[in-house]
Amino acid sequence: MTEKEFKSPAYNVRPVPVEQIDANSYNPNKMALPEDKLLYESIKDDGYTMPIVCYQKPDGRYEIVDGYHRYTTMLKHKDIYEREHGLLPVSVIDKPIQDRIASTIRHNRARGTHDVDLMVNIVKELKDSGMSDQWIMKNIGMSADELLRLKQVSGIAALFADKDFSKSWN
Template structure:
């Protein structure tokens, strides 16, 4: 068979295989409705297949029609048979284009299709603006490309909602910034809201029949994001009021960590600290040393933020002098 030659013939259903990628990308929703239409009005449009090396056929376009005919108990199906593909990428492109052209994709199907097309571009070593190329291929805006891609970052339970073509998918874009646990809480809250609205238990909620308001979903998500941000700010306030000293590594030779500051951001002389503690008492009371060590540890975080390398080196020299002086006095 020549490359551009197309033959039409009836082929037994049990000799036809589906494209494995199709099941990953596109759902078989409403197959029973399609079967009913075919049963009442007859079969009109052949599916597209090509013959494989093992003698079997693989579907290029028409997976739902194929499943509908199986559901009706038919033994054969009319098919367009073409010569096949030179490369896997050529076959993948055909799978995408045929589904985009013949059916309305759900938000999740569109997200999967975009991801699949991005893989094709990568295999083809595409060097241009990927998002712009995707937008052109699917005839959507670049911002919509981003909105669809975000859906793949959601937990499976939330993705299930996006299998409905009418679902306000863009309302979930901010949910991708939540942790998986927070997304599960969001999912449970949506189910609980539906149960309360219909005055039924959460177990009785038919998830396929839920109709959500875009505004309501966004309100719930924004509430969770604000609560998360407020909790983070509260933690930062607590950290500022009660700074926790960083532990000192026993084997650390990093003397720059010992550069310290007081609350007024003035650099305190380490030598002065040590000398003052020595002058207070000549007894073996080591409380002053303990306090000095505690003070140094408390200011380690501030020391790390010093950008003036010269000041750091000067303080290292001052520290060495103070330690030498202390050692000689013992």
């Protein structure tokens, strides 16, 4: 296939019963509980917005290359399973095992990180629009400590406007 003929797998997403999908044995990626809860909230509120990337094995079953945590979210949460009728969106890549392992690592490492200054601005914008700390923590997946640290880093007193402070300084 020439470069001109290449068609990215994302243009051919197919619904696959979750029971026909297997985890791979080589994914080193782990997800902490707060992020796992946030992924569930994201899938619950937004649906599956990204397909699971799989390899279709000779026996017809699928093996995950990327998307293990989206897969386990369906397995762990009956409400998601039922809403999605037990189907996961899957894009298929057809590569030998060493290329699939490399692809898994690339997917994991290419996720990026959040810039602290941008997160401070986002929190400020949400607070300015009337969102409570509880709303921000639930919908952005922050702990109370993370939110407090972002507010402290900002140095913006308005971010603390809804907090009661000790009278000990009086």
